[in-house]
Amino acid sequence: MGTQHLTDKLGRLLVTMHEQAPWVQQHSHVLAGEVLATPRRDAVIALEEIAQKVQNPPQIRAYMIKSPDVVAPTDSLAKAAELVIEKGYSQLPV
Structure with missing residues (x-):
């Protein structure tokens, strides 16, 4: 060129x-x-x-997780900690 x-x-x-x-x-x-x-x-x-x-x-849908793991406000901290450790998450949607 x-x-x-x-x-x-x-x-x-x-x-x-x-x-x-x-x-x-x-x-x-x-x-x-x-x-x-x-x-x-x-x-x-x-x-x-x-x-x-x-x-x-790019549209945001390309970066979205279709079925993310979540915790409810009423779930125990132990359940959240278990997910974080088991799946290697740094954050969880509530």
Whole structure:
């Protein structure tokens, strides 16, 4: 991939990210007609991944446990401790 292609792609990506998240400060790779930096392929790929997450954020259901172990407020501390030790939990929903 040529440098100009990466530069153009990065510019389009930054514009897209700015449109999706206007609170993000957009920076140019050119100042007063002089190139400040040439985008690297890995940087462009990383920015594309960030843009994808901004444009299509993951849904919480991907991180949810469908049937978590729980304790009731009336359960004994021993029951909660048993679950924590047996399952290796650091927390339990009540």
